[in-house]
Amino acid sequence: MENICRLRRIFSIVYQLERNIKKKLGITANEAMVLCLLTSTDLSAGQLAKSMGVSESRMSKVIESLEKKHYIVRKIDEKDKRRMIFSVTEEGKKKAEEFNNLNLDIPDVDFSKLGDLVC
Numbered sequence: 056m057e058n059i060c061r062l063r064r065i066f067s068i069v070y071q072l073e074r075n076i077k078k079k080l081g082i083t084a085n086e087a088m089v090l091c092l093l094t095s096t097d098l099s100a101g102q103l104a105k106s107m108g109v110s111e112s113r114m115s116k117v118i119e120s121l122e123k124k125h126y127i128v129r130k131i132d133e134k135d136k137r138r139m140i141f142s143v144t145e146e147g148k149k150k151a152e153e154f155n156n157l158n159l160d161i162p163d164v165d166f167s168k169l170g171d172l173v174c
Contacts, residue, residue: 072084072159072161075159076154076157076159079157080153080154080157082121082124082126082150082154083117083120085107085109085113085117086117086120086121086126087150087151087154088107089103089107089114089117089118089121089127090126090127090143090147090148090150090151090154091151091154091155092106092107093127093141093143093147093151094143094147094148094151097130097141097142098140098141099132099138099140099141100114100115100118100139100141101114103117103118103141118141121147124146125144125146125147126143126144126146126147126150127141127142127143127144127147128141128142128144130142
């Protein structure tokens with residue numbers, strides 16, 4: 056039962072952090088992470104999904120939302136015309152900077168103590 060309580064606490068902390076990000080910036084945690092990734096290099100949807108450990112269908116929704124907000128743009132990959140590459144706009148860079156400067160109270164979680172979780 057103790058393991059379930061610890062796991063529940065972690066989920067609660069993550070949920071609270073995501074709510075704070077959404078409230079303060081108007082974007083989700085996933086959207087913020089995509090913006091941060093794209094500030095250093097242009098990436099495809101598949102590369103973004105893999106980097107973040109989410110499904111491609113989930114990434115598609117995140118990308119669509121960021122495009123509607125004009126934080127990212129898509130362009131055709133010069134090396135492979137079948138592939139789309141995403142890059143961050145100036146507006147998106149500003150939002151990523153806001154995220155980086157955001158004072159989030161992120162508690163330290165000792166994940167090594169979670170290694171004994173039994174499912």
